Amino acid sequence: MTSAESTIEKVNKNLARRYRAEQRFRLYGILSVLFGLSCLVVLFTDIIGKGYKGFVSTEIYLTVDLSSDDLGISDPEVENAFMQADFEGAIKRALYARLDVTDRRAKRALNALISSGASYALRDQVKRQPELLDSSHGFWLLADDDVDTWYKSVDSKSPFTGRLSDEQLTWLQTLDFSGELRTALNTTFFTSGDSREPEMAGIMGAALGSFFTVLVTLLLSFPIGVAAAVYLEEYAPKNRWTDLIEVNINNLAAVPSIIFGLLGLAIFINFFEMPRSIPLVGGLVLTLMTLPTIIISSRAAIKAVPPSIREAALGLGASKMQMVMHHVLPLAMPGMLTGAIIGMAQALGETAPLLMIGMVAFVVDLPGGVMDAATALPVQIFLWADSPERAFVEKTSAAIMVLLGFLFLMNALAVWLRRRLERRW
Template sequence: MTSASSSSQDDVLSKVRASLDRRYKRERRFRLYGAASAILGLAFVAILFASIFSNGYTAFWQTHVQLDIYFDPDIIDPDGQRDPQALSGANYTKLVRNAMAELFPGVSGRRDRRALNGLVSSGAAYELRRMVLEDPAVVGSKRTLWLAADDEVDMLMKGYIDRNVPQSSRRIKDNQIGWIDELVGQDRVRQQFNRGFFTSGDSREPELAGIGGATKGSMYMLIVTFLLSFPLGIAAAVYLEEFAPRNRWVDLIEVNINNLAAVPSIVFGLLGLAVFINFFGLPRSAPVVGGLVLTLMTLPTIIIASRAAITAVPPSVREAALGVGASHMQMVFHHVVPLAMPGMLTGAIIGMARALGESAPLLMIGMIAFIVEVPGTPFDPATALPVQVYLWADSPERAFVERTSAAIMVLLAFLLVMNAAAIWLRKKFERRW
C-alpha cells in the first residue's frame, strides 16, 4: 500500500519534471519574442527620428553674407521728404546691388552682374526697407550688415552641393562659387540662427520660407477644436453615461458614435466643405473651419475616452454620495466628473494630438493654399503644420528638403509635448480609492 502510493507519487513527480523543462522553454521563447518586437519598434522609431533629424537640423541655421550697405538718399528718398510712402516704395534691391558691385568691382556684363546679385536673397531688400521704415535716420549712413544669402549659397555652404559635378548640372555656377570663396576668404560669410524659420510665413524662396504662418494656423485650429470638442464631448459622455434612458435610440446613438470614430478623416473634410463653407458660407482656408472639421473628427474620440473614464469611477463613491443624500446631479458633478476628469483630459489631449497631425480633411477645405501672410485671426486664410510639410515636400528646391524635415521636427515636438502633458495630467490628478 505504501510502496504503491509512493511509486505513483514518483510517477507524478517525474511527469511534472518532464513537463517543467518544456514549460520554462516556452516561457523563455515567449519573452524573447516580446523583447524582439519591442526592440524592433524602438529601432524603427530611432531610424525615423535619426533620418528626420539628420536631414533637418541644418535648417535651423542660415547662411548670411556681410555687406557694407550705403543707404543712398538719392535712391531711397530723392525728394528728401522722408515721406513713408516714398520710403516704402523705394528700390532697396539697388542698395544691395551697389554693395555687391563695390565688393567685386571687376565683374561686368549684365549676365555676370545678375549672377553676382543672385548670391544675396531677394529678402535682403525687405530687411533694408524694414530698417529704414523703423528708423529713417539710417538714410545717408553706411552700415555693415549681415544679410541672408540665397538658398543655393546656403546649400553650398552646408555642403549639399557637389563642386565636382559639371557646371551644367547644378544651379550654382563656377563663377558664383569663385565669388563665394572670395567672400569666405574675407570672412564675410557665416551661419546664423534662423529666426525667420519660426516667424515667417510660407515663401517661394526657401531662405525666406518659415513655419510661423503654419504654426499659428495650427494653433488657431487647435484652440477652436478644443473649445468646441472638449465641453461638447464631456457633456455628451456625461449625459449618455449618467442620464440617458436605456432604450433603442440611445443604443443607436452609441453605435453611431463608435462608428464615427472610425470614419476616414477625408470624409469629414468633404462634410466640412459642404456644410461649413458651401452652406454656412464660412471663409475658405480659414482655421475656424479647420477647427470645426477637426472637432467633428475629435468628438467621438473624446466621448469614448470620457465614457470609459466615467465607467471607471467606482460604484462605492456613487453610493457614498447618494447615501448622504446627494441628488443624482450632485453625485455626478461633485464626485463622478472630478474623478473622471484626468481620464477625460487624457482622452481630449490624445484626440487633439491626432487633430494636430491631421492633413487630409484640411486639403478639402482649402487650407493647402500657398499663403504668405501669417494669419492674425482664426478667420484669415492659413495653412497648418502637416499641410506645410506636404507643400514643402512637393517643392523642387534642394533647400526645401531640410525645411520639410525641420517642420516635421517641430510638429513632432508639439506632439511629444502634448502627449507628455497628457501623461503628466494623469499622474498629477490620478486619485486612488
C-alpha cells in the first residue's frame, strides 16, 4: 500500500466516523423532541381527563310547590320579599314528597343531596318570573358535590361513593332510573366567584381579578418599557453608566418572580400602606417584573430597523425626535407588541408575586375595579389544589385548562402580529 492510498483511507475513515457522529447527534435531537412532546401529551391528557368534567354539573329534577303562603311572600312587589322567602323549605318539602321520607334522620340525609346554593338559584328564577308563584313547577336543581362526584363516576368500574351512605345511594339510583338525575353545562363555573362548596365555586371572580391586574400591568409597563428602550438605543451616550444600566436590566430579567413580590410587599404595602389583595398592587408588582422583558424586546426591535431609514429621515430635514416617532417606532412596533404580549402572558401565569401581596385571600364577591379585593386565576388554582374535597380536583384541572387557553391565545396573537406587521429588509 502506497503512502497516498494510506492517506486516502485514513481520510475516508475519518469522514465516515464524522458522518456517524452527525447521524447520532441528529437522532439524539429527534429523540429529545419526541420525549418533550410525549411529556406534553401525558400532561395535557391528565389535565383534560380530570378537567372536562368540571365544565358540567349534576342536577336533580324536583316538582316544587311555590305557594306564597308557604314561602312567606305576602306581596311580591315588596323589595325584600324574595330575599326573606323560604325557598329552601320548599325544596325540602318537594324532596320529602318525591322519595316519601318522614323520619327525621332520613330527612337530614336526604337534604344533603341538594346543594345549599339550589335555593338561591330557585329564588333568582322565581324573582325573574313572579308568575310562577302559587303553582307547582318542575325545576332542575343543583346537586351536592358528593352526588356530583358519584354520578360522574357511576359508569366507571369503581364509582366513587365518598361520604354517601347506602341509603343515599339507593335514593340516587331511584332518581337516576326515573330520569330525574342528569349532568348539564356548569354555567356557575363561568359566572360566579369562589365558594367553600365545590359545586358552587366558579372562576369569574379570579378571571376578573386577572383581567384588572394584567390591564394595570399593560398600561404601566408598555409605555415605560418603550420609552426606556428608545432612550437607551437612540439618545443615551455610550459610557459606563449606560453599560451599568444595561447589565442591570438583563440581570433583572433573570430575577425570580417571588423577589418582585417581596419588593412589592415592602414598598407598596408596608411603605405606601396600600390595601392588600387588590389588582392595582398586583399590577404594580407585575409591572416591575415584566419591564425588563419589554425593554429588552423593544430594544431588539429598534435595533432591527436599518440605519438607512434613520439617515434618510435626517437627510430630508427631520429632527431626531421626528425620525424616532415617525419612522423608527412605527417600523419597530410589531416587535415591541410581540414582546409586550409575551410579557403579559408571563404576568398572567404568575402566582408567587401575588401570594406575597395577599391576593391569596378567599374572595367571594366579583371585583368591579382595580381597588376591589380580588384574587387571580393562577392563585385560584393554587387555592383549589390545596382544598381537601375531591370535587375540587376537577375544578382545579378545569381552571388550568381555561388558563392554558388564555396563554395559548395570547401567544398565538403575538405570532400573528409578528407575521402580519413585520417588514423584511
